[in-house]
Amino acid sequence: MNDKKPEIIKAVVFSVFDDDGPTPKIYFPRDMEESARLLIAMKTISILMGDAIYQDGSSTSGINYFGILPFPDLKLNGLTYFFLIPDSQARGNAKASTITVLIDESNRVFFYENMKYLRIIIDKAASKVQVTKDFTEIEKIIESLKEELIEFAEELEDPLSTKRQLKILFTGIDGAGKTSFLLGVKKRYSEIIKVLPTKGVFRSNEQIFEQQNSQISIWDLAGQKTYRDKFIEESKFYLYNIDLMFYFIDIQDEERIGESLKLYKEIIYKLRELSEFPSIIICLNKHDPDLKDTKPMKKRIKNVTIDIEKQSEGFFFKIFNTSIFDHWSLISAYSFGLSQLSPNRELFVNQLKQFAKNTNSDAILLLNDNGIILSSYSKSEISEKVFEISAPHYQTLYKTFKEFELLKKDYLISSGITDDSKSVIFKRIIVDQYNLYLLLYVEKEHGIKKVEKNLSDFVKNIKDLIKTYI
Ligand SMILES: Nc1nc2c(ncn2[C@@H]2O[C@H](COP(=O)(O)OP(=O)(O)O)[C@@H](O)[C@H]2O)c(=O)[nH]1
Ligand SMILES: [Mg+2]
Known part of the structure; x- marks a missing residue:
């Protein structure tokens, strides 16, 4: 030997x-x-x-x-x-x-x-x-x-383990909506209404691409008091080596917000003790469309945000408002979390930025076949807002039109967005074996022509990056 x-x-x-x-x-x-x-x-x-x-x-x-x-x-x-x-x-x-x-x-x-x-x-x-x-x-x-x-x-002891293992944790007290969120992201709607409280831990895998370098496992933890105590006690097992944590707070449940923030504080304490510093995505969940503009909701969000910010010092964290009745809110939070795991995320944003410049776009999104946002770039908050409102609709429109063979081209354009000078383009692109989608918020004047002119360079650049996305 x-x-x-x-x-x-x-x-x-x-x-x-x-x-x-x-x-x-x-x-x-x-x-x-x-x-x-x-x-x-x-x-x-x-x-x-x-x-x-x-x-x-x-x-x-x-x-x-x-x-x-x-x-x-x-x-x-x-x-x-x-x-x-x-x-x-x-x-x-x-x-x-x-x-x-x-x-x-x-x-x-x-x-x-x-x-x-x-x-x-x-x-x-x-x-x-x-x-x-x-x-x-x-x-x-x-x-x-x-x-x-x-x-x-x-x-290194074992420098060449066969596959990169990534661990994502879903935490928060019971009833905050963790399991429903995961089902919602996958559009498994019929199961959401049947969801029972999770017992112990439920593990599943995430597949962003058919072939990927990493194995991503998701741990959906039960949040009832008994499990919670066990979780904190055995935190070494659960919190060790985590790459990303989603923390859920039911923003409608005034009574239990204190309890929820307390668990967050305990977890953060344990993470510090273990010297684990995963990126954290906070979901202020059940931010339902019909309630989100009410005064008590706004006030609660403000107070919870202040508390979270205070607790999370030293961690990279981002707060999202989410609801299972707003699919885009789930996708945004989930995708943002996943993108934190990509070693190429900065390169992707730079490629999008460059493409935006060449095509006179204010914003660009790159989506995979399941609608996960792989990368995004936007010049301003307004252009970001345009996507938030329109992206899910274009995606559905495109898929439906394609299904019924009503679409001869591989893109959709709408004009007259915000003012008359802008349009939104939703376009399918093929990068190697991957089916990807671009959403662009562009100057109407240049529109699709500029996109098509610059597309081959863009595709060439991201072809290799996609293979190493995760
Ligand atoms: N109104 C509303 N209810 C939700 C939402 N997400 C989950 N729920 C409900 O909250 C309850 C608990 O959800 P579940 O996913 O089991 O929470 P978990 O214990 O954190 O996994 C269920 O009755 C869900 O239907 C949401 O965004 N809005
Ligand atoms: Mg659950």
């Missing part, structure tokens, strides 16, 4: 866009094939270069994000950090740069599992590169980055 651990880190490439175009400046191993390092430089830099803000030359600070990119021709997967190096001689006063760490594509779980730590290590090196002028000094920084990454991988 050979007890030597397999080498995980295959290569590290530092690339810069200079006078010669995308150039691999420093790379390990030193005998890496030229075609391979050029490909890595080209692909990573080209995704960054399209960035609208950078091309404006208006801002160089806001661009630094991570993404996972596949390199099928090399049978490698890369974790890339995109950043800018200030340079007064360059266009936009900065040079687009990337640091890419490469591993065998069959080991890709390694990236997902260790993202948190890898980000810190790479970010640290990139920050040094940004302020270093001397090339041999930069070489040293990249060299020691490589060393640190290899060391990190060697120290």
Whole structure:
């Protein structure tokens, strides 16, 4: 038996866009094939270069994000950090740069599992590169980055578990609507009215795409007092290694809000104790359409929000108002939570932003076949509102028209939205084997023509990102 651990880190490439175009400046191993390092430089830099803000030359600070990119021709997967190096001689006063760490594509779980730590290590090196002028000094920084990454991988006990495991927890006291929410998201309406109080824990899986790198398990916990006590007692088991938590509060039940906030406080306390800091999505649930504008409802939301904000310090959290009678509210909260689990979420938003700029759109949504929002970009709150109101209708219209073969094209357009100069486009796009949908809020004048003109570039860019979405 050979007890030597397999080498995980295959290569590290530092690339810069200079006078010669995308150039691999420093790379390990030193005998890496030229075609391979050029490909890595080209692909990573080209995704960054399209960035609208950078091309404006208006801002160089806001661009630094991570993404996972596949390199099928090399049978490698890369974790890339995109950043800018200030340079007064360059266009936009900065040079687009990337640091890419490469591993065998069959080991890709390694990236997902260790993202948190890898980000810190790479970010640290990139920050040094940004302020270093001397090339041999930069070489040293990249060299020691490589060393640190290899060391990190060697120290892991089981660096290559087969699939990335993600754990999502649904919590909150009994009757807050957790189980109904999960059924509602999946449009299993007939089951909602039959839902019985959950006992213990109910586990299910989430499949965003037919093929995905991660196994996502959802734990729907019972909220009755007896189970709750058990849950807090055995919190190590339930709260350990969670990636995302949904917390439900019945915003109609004035009497039990105190009890609900108390449980939240206990969970937060336990999470801190365990040093677990999952993203948290708070659902102020039963925010039913016929009650949402009433005074007591508004007042309760305000008070609960203040309390939650106070409790949640140090956590990334977001509060949503949800109701099973407003499907979009469920989808928004659920999708936002899931998107927090994607290592490519920043890259996606940037791709949407760029596409928005090229098509004169104020807002864009990217949906999967089940209506989950994979990514969204909007210029303003107003454009966000337009989607909130219209998205579910377009989705239904499109599906219905298609079903009855009333639609010859693969898009729907409506005009006269907000003022006469805007329209909404709902369009199906095919990216590899995936059926995806775009919703765009665009200037009527340019409309679908601009969308179609820029679509192939957009699809090309997200093709690889989609494979590593989750
Ligand atoms: N009015 C209203 N009732 C809801 C909503 N969501 C769930 N319910 C009802 O609240 C009760 C408890 O829901 P359930 O999903 O079992 O809550 P859980 O104990 O948190 O899983 C059920 O009678 C549901 O029909 C909602 O958004 N609005
Ligand atoms: Mg339940």
